[in-house]
Amino acid sequence: MSERNGLRYGLLGLAVLALLAILLLLANRADAPTGDVQPAPEAPAKIESLAAINGQAPSRRNLEIQTWQTAEGAKVLFVEARELPMFDLRLTFAAGSSQDDGMPGLAMLTNAMLNEGVPGQDVGAIAAGFESLGADFGNGAYRDMAVASLRSLSAADKREPALQLFNQVLGQPTFPEDALLRIKNQVLAGFEYQKQNPGKLASLQLFERLYGKHPYAHPSEGNEQSVPAIGREQLQAFHAKAYTAGNAVIALVGDLSRGEAEALTAQVSAALPAGPALPLIAQPDAPQAGLSHIEFPSNQTHLMIAQLGIDRRDPDYAALYLGNQIFGGGGFGTRLMSEVREKRGLAYGVYSGFSAMQARGPFMINLQTRAELSTGTLQLVKDMLRDYLASGPTREELDNAKRELAGSFPLSTASNAAIVGQLGSMGFYDLPLSHLEDFMRAVQALTTEQVKAAMAKHLDPDALVIVSVGPTVAQQELPPPGDKPVEQPSAVPEH
Numbered sequence: 222m223s224e225r226n227g228l229r230y231g232l233l234g235l236a237v238l239a240l241l242a243i244l245l246l247l248a249n250r251a252d253a254p255t256g257d258v259q260p261a262p263e264a265p266a267k268i269e270s271l272a273a274i275n276g277q278a279p280s281r282r283n284l285e286i287q288t289w290q291t292a293e294g295a296k297v298l299f300v301e302a303r304e305l306p307m308f309d310l311r312l313t314f315a316a317g318s319s320q321d322d323g324m325p326g327l328a329m330l331t332n333a334m335l336n337e338g339v340p341g342q343d344v345g346a347i348a349a350g351f352e353s354l355g356a357d358f359g360n361g362a363y364r365d366m367a368v369a370s371l372r373s374l375s376a377a378d379k380r381e382p383a384l385q386l387f388n389q390v391l392g393q394p395t396f397p398e399d400a401l402l403r404i405k406n407q408v409l410a411g412f413e414y415q416k417q418n419p420g421k422l423a424s425l426q427l428f429e430r431l432y433g434k435h436p437y438a439h440p441s442e443g444n445e446q447s448v449p450a451i452g453r454e455q456l457q458a459f460h461a462k463a464y465t466a467g468n469a470v471i472a473l474v475g476d477l478s479r480g481e482a483e484a485l486t487a488q489v490s491a492a493l494p495a496g497p498a499l500p501l502i503a504q505p506d507a508p509q510a511g512l513s514h515i516e517f518p519s520n521q522t523h524l525m526i527a528q529l530g531i532d533r534r535d536p537d538y539a540a541l542y543l544g545n546q547i548f549g550g551g552g553f554g555t556r557l558m559s560e561v562r563e564k565r566g567l568a569y570g571v572y573s574g575f576s577a578m579q580a581r582g583p584f585m586i587n588l589q590t591r592a593e594l595s596t597g598t599l600q601l602v603k604d605m606l607r608d609y610l611a612s613g614p615t616r617e618e619l620d621n622a623k624r625e626l627a628g629s630f631p632l633s634t635a636s637n638a639a640i641v642g643q644l645g646s647m648g649f650y651d652l653p654l655s656h657l658e659d660f661m662r663a664v665q666a667l668t669t670e671q672v673k674a675a676m677a678k679h680l681d682p683d684a685l686v687i688v689s690v691g692p693t694v695a696q697q698e699l700p701p702p703g704d705k706p707v708e709q710p711s712a713v714p715e716h
Contacts, residue, residue, distance in 0.1 A: 284634060286299070286654045287482075289483070291486055293467065293491060295490040296469075298473070299472075302474050307475055307476060307637070310370060310373075311368060311642065311645045312368065312645075313368050313469065313472070313649045314366060314369075314468050314470075315366060316367035316463035317364050317367055318363070318439065320436070324443075324455060325443040327456070330401070331367075332369075335390050337401075337404070338394065338400060350382075355374055356383040358371055359371075364578065367463070367464075368645065375476035391464065391492060391493060396453045396456045398453060408448050419517050419691065422690050423524075423689070428583075430513065430686050430688070435580070436502055460494070465495060466495065467497040468498045470645055471489060472644035472645040473641070474637045505580060505581055511687065514690075517692065518692055521691060522592045522595035522691030524587070526606075527584060527586070527685070527687075528584055528681065529583065529584070530575045530577065532579060532580055537679065540671055540675035542575065542664070546625070547622050548614075550573055551622065565700055565701075565703070567601075568588045569589075572587050573585065579650070593694050594696070595696070597696065603682060606682050612673070615669065623664060633657065
């Protein structure tokens with residue numbers, strides 16, 4: 222066959238194949254049901270730049286929170302999450318240092334000793350037991366609360382023994398004397414280290430001045446005088462009083478049905494001591510404003526500026542949260558960071574924040590700066606706060622803060638661990654089940670006038686409690702602000 226004939230027959234074959242394809246397509250259309258023909262869905266447009274998603278609300282996890290109370294009086298909040306074969310359990314007790322009742326460090330030591338021993342098992346056996354099941358135990362004590370948590374696989378052969386060990390740790394701690402001595406020594410060594418930490422020294426004095434004789438005044442870890450005097454009997458009595466089912470909030474998230482969750486939380490509740498919830502902490506009295514100084518040999522001066530803020534259920538919480546994000550709580554781009562760090566190079570970081578607690582927590586501004594510029598820096602920050610309270614945020618600042626918060630808020634429910642933390646907080650502070658949605662809705666609806674009014678209502682630039690820690694040196698005038706960011710030193714300055 223010549224090349225020309227081969228080409229001719231090849232083209233003829235292609236034409237026949239094309240004709241058959243057309244006939245097949247027509248036959249399929251003839252067999253299709255009559256009616257409106259639906260167009261094929263368009264392929265989603267590809268995102269080629271961040272500008273393409275500007276203004277779009279990010280998706281977030283839709284939580285279906287279920288709640289009930291155990292027979293012993295524990296409040297339960299549960300979210301079923303089948304994505305992973307595991308569960309996160311978190312118990313929150315009103316058993317923080319505000320319940321120390323004249324023995325600072327009692328709540329901390331009780332919580333730290335929970336997993337040091339149970340009948341028949343010491344701390345090593347307990348740790349090995351959790352590890353062999355692929356489970357993880359956690360605990361901690363703070364001013365308002367003490368927590369204990371368990372993460373485990375949800376399969377019954379792993380869940381049940383992990384839960385049994387967890388219930389022993391919470392309900393039957395033996396508080397062995399040798400472990401108590403070891404932990405006390407660790408805490409006392411920590412107190413020695415604190416003496417070389419100017420930030421810690423400032424914090425200790427600030428809370429003493431801010432709260433006076435209120436239970437929030439003393440540090441959660443206690444002090445050098447109180448910790449050595451706490452014995453095993455005090456730990457047992459505090460556990461029997463504060464780790465009761467009636468004083469507990471049980472948060473649970475994971476691969477469990479409602480029935481399995483009810484059975485699990487019933488076991489946990491029944492394993493705890495019986496007893497009621499402890500009374501709420503009283504509100505503190507207003508402190509005396511002014512500056513106090515702690516002499517400390519360093520190149521830097523640590524500044525802490527504070528006053529009483531709000532409790533967690535204050536109706537202005539959303540407005541204050543957003544207002545603080547603009548002033549100093551949102552990292553780079555805040556007024557404080559822009560003026561103090563970027564324009565003048567006075568500090569590596571400067572931050573402000575409300576710590577809303579069971580009683581009124583502190584509003585605090587925290588920074589460290591060169592010792593010879595500390596007086597001017599302090600005055601600059603005070604002037605900025607006064608100006609912000611008088612003028613409020615701009616519309617641009619408000620819109621930017623809302624957009625940033627909307628973008629980061631999904632992270633609050635991005636994992637089971639994050640969700641169980643949210644549930645524990647909601648239950649402890651008696652917030653509604655719709656709290657997360659209510660908070661975002663309230664934030665997005667705020668106006669500049671509302672934020673200004675809330676900040677001015679709760680903060681007074683003439684009522685600041687200030688603590689400085691650093692050397693007494695001759696002071697210099699502040700450098701003028703620049704239009705361009707000031708270059709920062711290449712290393713963190715030594716204290």
